Amino acid sequence: MYRYTDFDAAFVAERNAQFRAQVERRIDGSLTEDEFKPLRLMNGLYLQLHAYMLRVAIPYGTLNSAQMRQLAYIAERWDKGYGHFTTRQNIQFNWPTLRDVPDMLDALAKVQMHAIQTSGNTIRNVTADHFAGAAADEIADPRPVAELIRQWSTDHPEFQFLPRKFKIAVTGSPNDRVVTKAHDIGLRMVRNDAGEPGFEVIVGGGLGRTPMIGKVVRDFLPEADLLPYLEAVVSVWNLLGRRDNKYKSRIKITVHEHGIDDIRARVEERFALLRPAFTGVDQQLFAQIKADFAPPAFSDRDVAPFDQAYANDPVFRSWADTNLSAHRAPGHAIAQISLKAHGATPGDATAEQMRVMADLAERYGHDELRISHEQNVVLPHVHKADLPAIHSALKAAGLATANIGKISDIIACPGMDYCALATARSIPIAQEIAIRFDQLKLEHEVGDLKIKISGCINACGHHHVGHIGILGLDRAGVENYQITLGGDHTETAAIGQRTGPGFSADEIVPAIERIVDTYLSERDNADEAFIDTFARVGMTPFKTALYGESDKKQKAA
């Protein structure tokens, strides 16, 4: 893992001291709220519905056990004993008071963490594949790239007052687990015909009120050209981006309005100017960063304990079948810890659960943890022989739910239970859907199905790319939920299509049940996933199940 240099530590300490003084000046009246707000946002501090909220960066979703324990400590010392993991692989604390935040930031700095650029019109926390460095299907580890981008973008003087926020994701695997096509810039690590490493650069994707699938702006960018090229893209948008209208300010709109060919030409022109300024210092830095991400020493042991538990313990077998993924090293596995126990708040972990996960990572997992954008925790490097012990410890902590990728593994934004921007609640809908399908014992029968819920049009819950997307709106003072079907968050990314009129809070869970029943009766066989059945049969049977035949007949009449 990357370790802070003296420069990094001094930078974070200075920023924290500055923010402490800014908080004091706000409290003593020297700063107005209008002056203070951009300063607090640059340091991850929001004011939400019931309290302040501190969003802490977890760069590329990677944590060690000491960092996870410190998050547990912060949750207990200054919050209400839990934290909420987000779709940008960050963690949010929902209940700090203003005076406590500088102390929280100092506590984070002790374990090389911060909240810088987790908000505001800057380049946000760069996300990376949560299986990075572990996945069997990976070409290269994306985390050194993400760390290089973090160092380049943090406090970058040209990019502190962008037209709007800017999000970058990196994948080193052809199987996209970071939703690159829904980012301002998505980077796919590839190799050219000569076998040289580089990137496919995707630009102009995004969700929100105007969802767009990103477009390829450069199909092969040599590795050494990365930073000047990124700088060219961001600076072209920094000048062109619409500052007159915040709904049109993201780069997806700029790309849409100008066309990808025009943007490409402008970027290439700018890149030609910038490229000579990068004399290779960035590449030396990149080489040092890469060394920090050297793979751990994987042990070669007998997997018999795994096989034995798998054969004899059906609960372990179900968990292993659902929550494990293929690791590149023989005898190893990637284990996902579900933060989606049926009826629990998606993405929440108590301080006690954080400590259990930290202990397991330290003891069995080369001291590494990951946060997925799907709001789960990952033990990326575990030996299969240790899995029965890991599973047993998780079970005791309420963390052994076997539902990764299933209908109850729901992404949900905080919604109107916490968020000042929300138009409806998301969490209770996620809780009710998970409980309902657990009661029906249908979860494993249904198989892979991604439900994603947002409590407003800003789409933090990624509803546009959910197989089933749910969008909560305020319709004349009542919560109302629109459904989209057929969204896809992978390398074949697609925006879901709206089914029709929305449903009330009471009607939405039965509506989801009708959609699932329709899938079960329409699918060719048990191996045809929901998304494939939808692609084959289209919207019609689902519409009929949701709204009946009457709608069609009325229109025909």
Add this chain to the structure above:
Amino acid sequence: MPAIFTPKVITANALLEGDVVYLAQNDTWTRDLKDADVLTDEADAQIRLIDASTRTSEVVGVYLADVSPDAKGPKPTHFRETFRMRGPSNYPHGKQSEAL
């Protein structure tokens, strides 16, 4: 004929704690909606809002919220204000726990 004025309360978040507060009749901030001053005159409401908005060392984000007056005090008319008055629905945190 002018539109009928919906009764309102003045609300904001406290600067230090960040929690929801309402303006009481004596111009202090209260944490309890039932102690909020219900404003029934539009001109009066606007003046009180302007005055309250200047108190930036105490509160953030001052605005008028619709209420329906009741024998037991004002009730929110919109669900957002109900959540602000009560707290989140997934944990017994916020005002709902303080009332216990």
